[in-house]
Amino acid sequence: MENLLAIIIGAIFVNNFILTRFLGLCPFFGVSRKTSSALGMGFAVVFVMTLASMSTWLIYNLVLIPLKVEYLQIVTFILVIATLVQLVELFLKKTNEALYKALGIYLPLITTNCAVLGVAFLNVQENYGFIASTVFGASAGIGFTLALFLMSGIRERLDLAKVPKAFQGVPIAFIIASLMSLAFLAFSGMIR
């Protein structure tokens, strides 16, 4: 139980996916202009990351290891995730119209999101069990959403600020992210 708690705190705060691991930077800079779209993207990522952790764990441990073809993990994982995103999209379209409308446009963007693939590789590298992998996937997604949400709040304010010409657009977003990352550094003492 303590172990799971450590995984949750670690994935959300200490090793935040965006601010310390740099996974998923593209949506972080691309979809962080409005709070509403940041939240939509965040929920879609939590959803897909949890499912991706579960399915890649199952495939790695029940198929790749018994067949002794662990070296195929890169090809397998990316195909599994791409298929998974497609399936989720189809499933939502058929069953839950409201949720599909809310998350639909973000789902295709997630296929090439390195955060989702990163979660699968980290589960293998850290040797997590099934439960731990699922929890890690979900909390990594929550950490991603947290950083994206904070960033979008700041950027909405930034529209009103006077930014020097050379810094307009992406450069100032990097400086903000750097300061946010510095703030998140304070969490690093929470886990041994």
Place this chain on the structure above:
Amino acid sequence: MSLKQLVKGLWKENPVFCLVLGLCPTLAVSNALENGLAMGVAATFVLICSSIIISLIAKKIPNEIRIPAYIVVIATFVTIASLFMAALLPELNKALGIYVPLIVVNCIILGRAEAFASRNNIKDSALDALGMGLGFTIALIIISSIREILGTGKIILFGLQTIRLPIEPAMMFILPSGALLVMGLLLSLFSALKQNKKPLKANCCIEEDK
């Protein structure tokens, strides 16, 4: 003509500084010059090989499944690169960690496959890939040398200490926040140098929803 394909990746369409692509590995592994260099070489290898293969097979792939097909080609070369690295340079492989397999989702590679290699002949595609790969490597070298020298006060390359600064190192620069700061400053420098009329926009695989 062909020289133009090579050179444009270095400056005019530099994947990192001008197109703002491939950010995750650029920031994550640039804490030391050695790591940055290794990532640059590995990504260039994958970029060149997959561009050549994709330009060869692009016409035979049905349009609907071209992206999955490209991804499989890229993933194959990433597997080769990561196995090579694990066998020959185990220390470096450990330092780069999951960022070696993550080359597969590096937007530069899929972006060049889709935008260039699938529409041009082998020679141009290979030169374009080489130029883009070199541009990426140079960007990594710039960022990682700035971070290493400011963060540790010295640069260590292949086990040899090459430069030493007589200043107190600021640890912040080898931490994640230093990566974002250096990148932000470099991007603003590029934007000022090129005197862009319009401000820089991240165009990494995705566009802001309307």
